[in-house]
Amino acid sequence: MKPARERVAGSVANFVDERVGAAKFLKKNLNKVFPDHWSFMLGEIALYSFIILLLSGTFLTFWFVPSQEELIYNGSYVPLKGIQMSAAYASTLDISFDIRGGMLMRQVHHWAALLFLAAMVAHLMRVFFTGAFRKPRELNWILGVGLLTLGIVEGFLGYSLPDDLLSGTGIRIAEAILQAIPVVGTYAAFFAFGGAFPGLVFIPRIYTVHVLLIPGIILGLITVHLMLVWYQKHTQYPGPGRTEKNVVGYPLMPVYMAKAGGFFFIVFGVTAFLGAVASINPIWVFGPYTPTQISAGSQPDWYMGWLDGLVRMSPPLESYIFNHTISWNILIPGLIVPGIMFTGMALWPFIEAWATGDKREHNLLDRPRNAPTRTAVGVMSLTFTVVALINGGNDIIATHFSFTINQIMWATRISIFVLPPLSYVITKRICLALQRADRDLVLHGRETGRLVMLPHGEFVEIHEELSPEEAWTRTSHEQLAPIPAAGIDANGVRANGVLKDRIRARISKGILQEQIAKPTAKEKLELGDGHH
Amino acid sequence: MRKLSRLRRRKITAPALLLLALVIVGNAYAFIGATVTTPGATASNARSTMVTEGREIFLRGCSSCHGLNAEGGGVAPSLVGVGAASVDFQVGTGRMPMADMSVQAIRKPSRYTAAETAALAEYVASLAPGPAIPGAAQLTFERDGNTAEGGELFRTNCAMCHNAAGQGGALTQGKQAPSLMGVEPRHIYEAMITGPQSMPVFGDKAITPQEKLSIIKWIKSVENEKGLGGASLGKVGPVTEGLMGWVGGIGLLIAISVWLATKSR
Numbered sequence: 001m002k003p004a005r006e007r008v009a010g011s012v013a014n015f016v017d018e019r020v021g022a023a024k025f026l027k028k029n030l031n032k033v034f035p036d037h038w039s040f041m042l043g044e045i046a047l048y049s050f051i052i053l054l055l056s057g058t059f060l061t062f063w064f065v066p067s068q069e070e071l072i073y074n075g076s077y078v079p080l081k082g083i084q085m086s087a088a089y090a091s092t093l094d095i096s097f098d099i100r101g102g103m104l105m106r107q108v109h110h111w112a113a114l115l116f117l118a119a120m121v122a123h124l125m126r127v128f129f130t131g132a133f134r135k136p137r138e139l140n141w142i143l144g145v146g147l148l149t150l151g152i153v154e155g156f157l158g159y160s161l162p163d164d165l166l167s168g169t170g171i172r173i174a175e176a177i178l179q180a181i182p183v184v185g186t187y188a189a190f191f192a193f194g195g196a197f198p199g200l201v202f203i204p205r206i207y208t209v210h211v212l213l214i215p216g217i218i219l220g221l222i223t224v225h226l227m228l229v230w231y232q233k234h235t236q237y238p239g240p241g242r243t244e245k246n247v248v249g250y251p252l253m254p255v256y257m258a259k260a261g262g263f264f265f266i267v268f269g270v271t272a273f274l275g276a277v278a279s280i281n282p283i284w285v286f287g288p289y290t291p292t293q294i295s296a297g298s299q300p301d302w303y304m305g306w307l308d309g310l311v312r313m314s315p316p317l318e319s320y321i322f323n324h325t326i327s328w329n330i331l332i333p334g335l336i337v338p339g340i341m342f343t344g345m346a347l348w349p350f351i352e353a354w355a356t357g358d359k360r361e362h363n364l365l366d367r368p369r370n371a372p373t374r375t376a377v378g379v380m381s382l383t384f385t386v387v388a389l390i391n392g393g394n395d396i397i398a399t400h401f402s403f404t405i406n407q408i409m410w411a412t413r414i415s416i417f418v419l420p421p422l423s424y425v426i427t428k429r430i431c432l433a434l435q436r437a438d439r440d441l442v443l444h445g446r447e448t449g450r451l452v453m454l455p456h457g458e459f460v461e462i463h464e465e466l467s468p469e470e471a472w473t474r475t476s477h478e479q480l481a482p483i484p485a486a487g488i489d490a491n492g493v494r495a496n497g498v499l500k501d502r503i504r505a506r507i508s509k510g511i512l513q514e515q516i517a518k519p520t521a522k523e524k525l526e527l528g529d530g531h532h
Numbered sequence: 533m534r535k536l537s538r539l540r541r542r543k544i545t546a547p548a549l550l551l552l553a554l555v556i557v558g559n560a561y562a563f564i565g566a567t568v569t570t571p572g573a574t575a576s577n578a579r580s581t582m583v584t585e586g587r588e589i590f591l592r593g594c595s596s597c598h599g600l601n602a603e604g605g606g607v608a609p610s611l612v613g614v615g616a617a618s619v620d621f622q623v624g625t626g627r628m629p630m631a632d633m634s635v636q637a638i639r640k641p642s643r644y645t646a647a648e649t650a651a652l653a654e655y656v657a658s659l660a661p662g663p664a665i666p667g668a669a670q671l672t673f674e675r676d677g678n679t680a681e682g683g684e685l686f687r688t689n690c691a692m693c694h695n696a697a698g699q700g701g702a703l704t705q706g707k708q709a710p711s712l713m714g715v716e717p718r719h720i721y722e723a724m725i726t727g728p729q730s731m732p733v734f735g736d737k738a739i740t741p742q743e744k745l746s747i748i749k750w751i752k753s754v755e756n757e758k759g760l761g762g763a764s765l766g767k768v769g770p771v772t773e774g775l776m777g778w779v780g781g782i783g784l785l786i787a788i789s790v791w792l793a794t795k796s797r
Contacts, residue, residue, distance in 0.1 A: 038786070038793035045785050079679045079753050096761070103761050114777035115785070122782055165687065165696055166769065259792065266788055274781060279761035280773050285697045285754075287687045295691045296701025296709060302774030393771040395702040400768075404635075404706030 009253040030253035035236035039126045041263060046119035047222065048267040049112045054219075056109040057211065063099050065091035066207030068163065068200045077284050085163075085288035088203050092162040092283055108275035113155050115271060117303040120148050128348075128378050131366035132235045135359060138349040140228045145346040147221050150214055152303050157210040159281060159301055163203055166281075168289025169298045172197065173308070180330035198291060237365050238476045240469045244363045297395050306385045309392030310337055313413045341381070355507045357483040369438070370477045372431035373511040380424040387415045428514075435516035438474045442466060442519045443527055475518050483508040579654060586655025589648055593629055602659055607633065614726065615662020616653035621722035623649045625715075635706045636729055663725045671717050673745035673752070682750030685743055689734065697767045698751050703730055713755050717748045 009030040017023030034040075067087040073080050075090065076097050095102035124144060127133055133141035156174070160167045175197050179185040194201035233247050242248050250256060274280075286295060300308050310333030317328035344351075352374065353359050368375040390397065391412035398405045445463035453459055466474070485505035539545060590602065597608035604610030611619075622628040623644055627637035644652065653665060687696060693709035695701045700711035707730050712720065724744055727733035739747070765772040 036793055036795075038789040041789040041793065042786070045782065045789075079683050079750060079757075082680050083684055107761055110773075111777065111781065114774065115781045118777055118782040119785075122786070165691075263789075263792065267785060270781065270784055270788075274776070275762075277762045278773075278776055278780070279759065279764050281770075282761060282764070282767070284760070285767060287683060287691075287696060290687075293687045293691060295687070295696035296693050297695050297699070297768055297771075299770045301770045302777065305770070305774065396768050396771045398702035398706075399700055399708055404704075405702045406705055 009251055012253055029230075031251045032230070033247045033249045033251055034234050034256050035242075035247060035249035037237060039130075040234065042119055042123040042126050044260060044263060045267055046116055046123055047226075048264045049116040049119055049271065050218065050222065051264070052112040052268055052271050053109060053116060054215065056105050056112060057215075059105045060095060060102075060109060061211055063091055063095050063102065064088070064161070064207075066161065066204045068198070068203050073288075080284065080287070083288060086203070088161060088163040089283070089288045092164070096284060104272075104275050107278075107280050108271055110159070110280045111274040111278070112271045113158060114280075114301065114303075115267075117148075117151050117155055117301075120144075120151055121303075124148060125378065125382070129368040129375055130235070130237075131362065131371055131374065133349045134362040135349070135353065136232055136361050137228070137235070140225060140232070141349050142346050143221050143225045143228070145342060147218060147225065149342060150218050150221070154210060154214045154218065155301060156304055157206045157214070160206060161203060161210060162281075162283045163289050164283035165286040165289050165293055165295055166283075166298055168198065168291070169294060170300055170304075171202065172291070173300075173311070176330055177311075177334040180327045180334060182326050182331070183324060198289070233363065235363055235365050238367070238473055240472045242364060244361065247363075297399075299393060299396065302389065305392035306388040307334065307338060307392075309388035309390065309394070309412065310334070310416075312394060313388070313391045313409055313416065341384075345381075355504065355511055356480060357504075357508060358480060364476075366477065369431040369434040370479075372428045372435075372515070375431050376424045376427040379427040380420045383423040384416060384420045387412050387419055391416075432514065432516055435518075439516055439519050442471050442474050443524060477518070479515055479518060480512050482512040582651045582654040583658045585648075586651035586653070586658075589644070589652050590655055593643070594652075602656060611656050611659065613660040613662045614656060616657040616665045617663040617722040618726040618728070619653040619656045620649060620665045621719050621726060621728055623652055625719055627728070636708065639710060663722075666718060666721045666725075670741065671721060671745070671748075673717055673748040676742055677745040677747075677749030679746070679750050679753050681743070682746030682748070682753075685739065685747050686750055689739065690747070693731075695768070698754055699767050712751050715751075717752070720748050720751060 010027060013023045013027040013030060016026055065087040069087045070084055071087055071090055073083050073085050073090050073093065075081075075093050077093055080093065092106070095106055097103070127141065127144065156170065160171050160174075175189050175193065178189045178192060181188060189197070192202065192205075193199040194205075234249075236242050236247060236249070239248070287293070299305060311330060314329040314333045317332075319326045319328065366374075391408060394405050394408040394412070397403060397408055445465045448462045448464050450462040451459050452462055483505050485502055590598075591600065594602075597605060598611055599605050599608075602611040604612075619628075622637070624642055624646075626640040626642040629643060630637045631640065642649065656662075657664070686694075686698070690698070693701055693703065694712055695709075698712035701709050703709060709730070721744055723731060724734040724739065724747070725736075734744070765776060
């Protein structure tokens with residue numbers, strides 16, 4: 001007799017087969033096994049919040065008017081009655097105050113957007129720190145980086161649509177970044193805005209991009225992303241019985257169908273709860289956009305905040321070359337730095353494979369401590385981004401924590417260079433210390449705190465041996481040796497002209513030389529019965 | 533007539549006429565002045581008492597920085613000509629006397645009673661003319677203000693420092709535009725006509741008295757606005773929203789994920 005949960009998949013397959021004849025396909029796929037771990041649900045949160053975005057966004061399109069035509073507001077929000085504003089802003093006010101359920105839907109949509117981006121970033125961190133991007137999953141990693149980039153752009157366009165004072169300010173900065181592209185920038189800005197800022201065409205244009213083009217691409221990429229997960233199978237954490245060639249977990253039908261279905265409603269519930277109790281993007285507070293107005297404490301949403309922070313901390317550098325102004329102060333923080341970061345991120349799987357020489361397939365995940373250099377690089381990048389993000393909110397932090405804006409700017413200007421390398425070193429040391437702790441634990445067992453006096457008067461503390469499962473989890477990883485410098489023959493004579501190999505050997509040494517040797521069975525035997 | 537014309541040519545005539553004119557004008561001036569002040573003699577006396585009282589308070593509490601005659605000094609500006617409105621704002625909101633010599637005087641409970649503040653204001657006003665304290669008859673913002681117009685004026689003139697919702701904002705070197713929530717209408721009006729600290733003066737030609745009332749009415753409407761759309765998260769924009777998204781959103785969902793993936797023991 002098969003277990004009940006396997007019979008469920010069988011009977012569902014049978015039901016469909018009797019009607020459309022797809023039993024073999026369905027049975028195979030419904031019985032597909034997924035490993036179970038909380039960190040594998042981060043991507044799910046992103047997927048579900050995207051679904052919520054599609055649903056709530058569709059609702060909003062029923063009433064939103066993507067037009068910059070000016071009109072006089074005559075809705076029910078009294079403090080703006082009689083004010084001239086664009087149809088886009090007026091219709092967003094109507095959605096907020098005059099359409100039943102509109103306010104809730106707007107807020108659900110915006111909270112879901114923040115969650116979508118946050119879940120993607122959390123998912124990305126999980127994939128990065130566990131090495132899930134390694135062969136054969138490099139392409140899926142690149143798709144993920146693409147999805148994150150598109151998500152950021154989509155979010156920015158979304159909060160730009162209502163044409164309120166805050167979003168207009170954001171569009172103005174986007175225009176400045178566009179203009180900072182050398183030579184073509186001015187023309188690109190004229191093209192995007194159909195003339196001078198703000199013009200009358202930008203909102204209708206980004207509306208099409210926001211509701212049609214980017215969601216379509218995101219949907220397509222998510223489909224491919226999930227198909228690749230399906231085809232390549234999910235990675236799993238190391239543990240007893242788990243190998244590179246199997247997947248230990250539960251079948252899709254019914255366990256994951258139920259779990260994932262339930263989790264969707266939990267994500268929906270949390271988003272709806274936030275939308276119901278916490279105000280987000282209160283556009284009526286900001287007022288309609290007019291290029292002559294600006295509010296103190298104007299901020300972008302958090303996923304753009306780090307970029308804004310970089311721009312805010314940039315010193316006023318400008319060159320005037322061949323009748324062209326090059327605004328380094330916008331170009332570097334607004335385009336070059338994020339360009340390097342996202343390109344580096346997309347290429348990371350290949351960089352790592354090249355540097356370590358490890359080009360094999362990996363289906364078992366790394367524990368972050370066992371890849372100290374990768375973990376340190378990840379923490380370094382996060383530190384960089386967080387320092388920039390803090391400066392993005394410098395005016396709010398200044399007023400609420402009694403700093404001066406100049407102190408925060410200088411602190412982040414210095415920190416952005418000092419803290420990332422420092423966090424790299426500290427993280428690497430912590431990883432190595434954890435490796436050492438694992439080694440001690442496996443060799444000597446767990447300290448129990450029980451002291452025993454031996455017959456001859458000596459006191460010893462009882463160490464409790466790890467279970468074989470725990471010891472396996474701590475020792476099953478492999479430790480690569482650095483790539484030897486190529487071109488050195490048996491006699492130690494170096495061949496000429498293999499600079500690339502020498503650089504690689506050097507980097508590989510930096511990554512792999514320093515690691516705590518995991519305990520061997522021999523060492524364990526020599527130590528005897530644990531306590532000493 | 534002949535006699536008179538002969539008199540006209542005497543040497544003494546011109547100085548004598550001048551003297552006579554001076555005597556007449558002087559007497560007339562004294563007489564008119566006396567007739568004006570006579571009906572309000574008690575008010576005048578009360579005012580001069582207040583000036584004396586104000587001067588005493590000033591000498592005790594303010595003169596160490598502002599000088600014995602309010603002429604100013606190395607650390608504090610002259611108060612000659614700042615007007616009663618300025619004193620009422622600075623002392624009435626507790627900004628003066630300053631707690632310390634930091635970049636900006638901050639709002640705190642006032643050190644002086646309303647009567648003492650009024651006396652101080654009267655004393656400073658007696659030094660030279662300046663903006664007067666707006667009376668209740670001037671602060672009819674409920675009746676004469678227009679909320680929407682006030683909002684438009686606020687966003688054009690005030691929001692770049694005080695934030696679009698009047699929540700305050702950071703300026704350079706630790707200075708800040710304070711939050712306008714809970715500020716007395718009189719003090720808002722006085723701030724506009726006197727331009728305290730980093731704030732510019734918004735004279736009656738830049739923003740008319742009626743427009744000032746509109747601004748006050750709009751600020752009060754923001755202050756009294758109920759939490760539209762739920763908890764306002766401080767009305768400071770995306771910073772707190774992002775924090776909420778990470779802590780109350782993804783943070784909560786991660787906690788739920790951990791719970792869901794925990795095996796029952």
